[in-house]
Amino acid sequence: MKIEENGVFSSHFKEGKDSDGTCVETQRNVYRDTNAVPRNFDSTTLHLGLKEGQIASRILTVGCPGRAGLIAKVLDKSSPIFSHTSPRGFTTYTGTFERTRVSIIAIGMGMPMMDFLVREARQLVSKPLLITRFGTCGALCPDVAVGSVVVASPGSVSVMRNPDAFLPLPTPSGTSADEIDPIATGGAPHVRPPYLVFAPQLADPVLTQALLGELKEQLGSEHVRRGMNVSACSFYSSQGRRDAFFDDRNEDLLDVLRERHPSLASMEMESFQLLALARASRESVRAAAASIVVANRPTGDVCDEARLAYLERAGGEAMVRALVRFED
Amino acid sequence: MKIEENGVFSSHFKEGKDSDGTCVETQRNVYRDTNAVPRNFDSTTLHLGLKEGQIASRILTVGCPGRAGLIAKVLDKSSPIFSHTSPRGFTTYTGTFERTRVSIIAIGMGMPMMDFLVREARQLVSKPLLITRFGTCGALCPDVAVGSVVVASPGSVSVMRNPDAFLPLPTPSGTSADEIDPIATGGAPHVRPPYLVFAPQLADPVLTQALLGELKEQLGSEHVRRGMNVSACSFYSSQGRRDAFFDDRNEDLLDVLRERHPSLASMEMESFQLLALARASRESVRAAAASIVVANRPTGDVCDEARLAYLERAGGEAMVRALVRFED
Incomplete structure (x- = not known):
């Protein structure tokens, strides 16, 4: 499976390895618009860490990142697959299956995490959304x-x-x-x-x-x-x-x-x-x-x-x- | 910071890199005792992925794994530091500070995640627990x-x-x-x-x-x-x-x-x-x-x-x- 960025900019938070091997975020964006649905200054949503173009209108959501990775193997090999893990614990794969765009997103556990997914996905896609869960x-x-x-x-x-x-x-x-x-x-x-x-x-x-x-x-x-x-x-x-x-x-x-x-x-x-x-x-x-x-x-x-x-x-x-x- | 396993067995789930670089769990334990507080067969709790000895009775809990890693830098360098990230999204550092054992645990977001922490920590420690949150x-x-x-x-x-x-x-x-x-x-x-x-x-x-x-x-x-x-x-x-x-x-x-x-x-x-x-x-x-x-x-x-x-x-x-x- 080829993993590529599907947008113009990398949405990944910059990460650095310090001398003892601990992985630390070295840049965290200040966000804007805290009384609505906030975005980081690179236009990514605060928790999924995604922006427009990186998520499809058809979404399969699961709990474990491991399960999302397993299922992402069925995506078409002929199209680029966007992949991103946010510091807040969401892992996204976006590609195509039978030439139709689809995202597979691991959200972790609990209703608050599902809330983040639905709210932020809704902000990022202009079409009606189809969301199914496989837990x-x-x-x-x-x-x-x-x-x-x-x-x-x-x-x-x-x-x-x-x-x-x-x-x-x-x-x-x-x-x-x-x-x-x-x-x-x-x-x-x-x-x-x-x-x-x-x-x-x-x-x-x-x-x-x-x-x-x-x-x-x-x-x-x-x-x-x-x-x-x-x-x-x-x-x-x-x-x-x-x-x-x-x-x-x-x-x-x-x-x-x-x-x-x-x-x-x-x-x-x-x-x-x-x-x-x-x-x-x-x-x-x-x-x-x-x-x-x-x-x-x-x-x-x-x-x-x-x-x-x-x-x-x-x-x-x-x-x-x-x-x-x-x-x- | 020296990261060491503090117990006899590694509590890490085995992970493998497959040919395309995707990280997949290759072994997942079947658990026992589903009507109480279940454990995996290696005695780790289901979500924190920890067992007795890997968590202290004094716990500081935070949201982001990055914050836990930053704070773990204050732990004594002279003692081994146990570190583990579970497939369910919990990252634990256990070491000493001023020679007293303490755990720093990132739980992600939402009240269900806090519930996992308190319940599973309570199972793993025989002494009274002190838990503080820094969010x-x-x-x-x-x-x-x-x-x-x-x-x-x-x-x-x-x-x-x-x-x-x-x-x-x-x-x-x-x-x-x-x-x-x-x-x-x-x-x-x-x-x-x-x-x-x-x-x-x-x-x-x-x-x-x-x-x-x-x-x-x-x-x-x-x-x-x-x-x-x-x-x-x-x-x-x-x-x-x-x-x-x-x-x-x-x-x-x-x-x-x-x-x-x-x-x-x-x-x-x-x-x-x-x-x-x-x-x-x-x-x-x-x-x-x-x-x-x-x-x-x-x-x-x-x-x-x-x-x-x-x-x-x-x-x-x-x-x-x-x-x-x-x-x-």
Whole structure:
């Protein structure tokens, strides 16, 4: 794979190796326009470190930079591939697949990172955006096998730790998260619920259908299924993991979530934010999401690494194919 | 600075360069214990990529890996320094300062990343933890100058976009975030507030005092001040930045926050989670936070890069000194 800069200027921050081998940024741009969507003075956005021309209107986003690099191998060898890792932890590959421009972008973990991606990508591309996510997830029911892929159809809910619930009662004045439907409290309405569950954000149905089709074609339909996703604000408390060091009150959280949304299949940390921002984008972003099942929470099964590597490569290729063949 | 592995085994994931120069993980461990705090089979935690002995009970956490590397230069040259960057975006330096062990850890951005740090550090260290954060922030009042440092005294509130508010009314059944004190809605109680504000989480007062003392000593007391912090769930909508591409309803958000918490001085994306988890830690974590002011939101001023680099080095040294001199 040939890595080239695709724009006139290098967008890379200058880096220097000092005498002991530590890599240090030696130039950091002062930015402008802090009350809107700021840019560095070289016109790159603050966090992705990209400017116009370096990102396509069709974007596949993943977590790990390693997965982005693996999937980028499917890009056409005949066209230059732009590649950039920003100091803020975003790795971008932009090239073509079947002659259509596409970007593969690793964002790391968590909904704030997805927010950076969608916001900054929206600033940099004039056309409508298509964004799909290919992440990893835990399965919430025993029949969703590790080593399969779940497409988030119809979309995603989200679960968030309610920090106010962990403060001493009575309510401190100025608290705003009181009086919420106490779904996770065992029904005592005067107790603040320790977790908040937000309503479903829908995936684009046509793009979702395209992901399902290509994934089934590539992986076999028995390894691909649909289901509601839930994005959690953390990997630990809001995913119902037990940790005696902390007051988490999450013993019944997975049960409550499954009761409330019987079609819940997968749990991860990013897709909800993508779908919610697409919805808030004044119809300028269409989005859908799929995830590789790396663990099954009820059974404790974990995917072996050979199967995971296969799904990253083959599933990633199917995700890219769905994106570039999609007629917007 | 001499970089050495401090343990018996290398904790680094094996990486290979393939023929075209792309860096790919060639070995990824399957993990165990997915319903608690999982570990890889080499005993490292899943995200920090560390195991016992590689992290100290005194931790300074920052955002950028570059800042962690700069600050790590103050560590004693006479002792080995352990260094590791995990595939999940965490960079750790562990060494000694004034002969006391300390870790400097870059976590990237967002509250989920802080959650990974606190949870996995707590698993790896048997002693009580002291964790301080040295981040960057925007100032919320004109008199907090760029190029100064704000210590989050008494602590931090948080502001979160309420995704339910951006769904069409009436309330979809199953929504849980209704009926919240409508602070950011102009007072119409039937409208779901577009932002949720969570109550203050207090910093450890003694550790906060120690940070203030060392920072004032190092930087001059005129460049250090106290103030309530607010951590936002994003850099954009929940920080009141304007972006016509999205439905954000955040025009009055900064005013509402300042009205509600008149001592608000700084806004960033991580400190609240640190303080909230310390509070929930059954007294096993003490925490405090400070931030370099890189932008002033009311005036639009932005810190120049020389001043920022100075504050990272000198302020970072003061933060490390406060941490290792603290008597727990």
